[in-house]
Amino acid sequence: MYEQLKLDNQLCFRLYTASRMIAGAYGPYFEPLGITYPQYLVLLILWEKDQQPVNDIAKRLYLETNTVTPLLQRMERQGLVTRVKGEVDTRQRIVCLTEAGKAMEEQAKDIPDQLSAEVVKHVSVDELKSIIPSLDKLIEGLKD
Amino acid sequence: MYEQLKLDNQLCFRLYTASRMIAGAYGPYFEPLGITYPQYLVLLILWEKDQQPVNDIAKRLYLETNTVTPLLQRMERQGLVTRVKGEVDTRQRIVCLTEAGKAMEEQAKDIPDQLSAEVVKHVSVDELKSIIPSLDKLIEGLKD
DNA sequence: TCGATTTCAGTCGTACACGACATAAAACAT
């Protein structure tokens, strides 16, 4: 038995599990809004700055466009965004919030704090904040 | 613009991204073996202890059985495991390594260290190890 | 002991995630 092959020694397994569990914890908050976690991330980006091309959204999320495109198509079908052809560069598709998409910001504004309150029962905010710089270095180093 | 709705303020987005990037970094190492990251996790579990029921594997990975079952079926098709009916409890399916599955441990034993070497270019081992306890608390708290 | 409940594994439907590839438009080079 190789020590380095034990599941319990692997950081990546923790990241993989923690990531899924937090997404799961968001679930009940997203359900009434009819969105998923990745869709929520797209909305966060568009609430910061409306009318962005597919590529900018994909880069911000470190996702491929062939992941983001279907995601945006589903969001368009749900009436959260529209995808209009770019005027300067006609290859681009500019993603715009609909009124429903804009209105959802109000409904979502308390979600992060509610989730925080839930998580903080088990780990302190300071402890959680302390791991952010390490994760950022990891992401920056691996984004290639 | 609500401060708490900024993407850059969200820990969960880091976890989600870091998790995907590490899985991506494993990719080149798994390709010659013909396995995926979740399949690798199943192998880790079986290399620790062969012949486990589907449920034990699922619980160890914090996954649902309806995720693990198809995963195991694919691994069976690839000749890495067999799934035999339990003798004491006939509802169970015991997952056993094949010779090919056992042999793969030798080929995989250096992967964690190789990946470590790659990651450590950007973040120190100590810094990475330091975030493990916080992730464990988070996981333990959210596993419900 | 025998009907109700729980457990184990599985199917089905939907939504990511990504590699390989396709297509059209913009940018570049000569």
Next chain:
DNA sequence: ATGTTTTATGTCGTGTACGACTGAAATCGA
């Protein structure tokens, strides 16, 4: 100016993830 290259988006196929549900077997309770 025009042929080549790059870029932006998209389709397709495969493999997770998970909620809702199913069927069979084990367990529990009166």
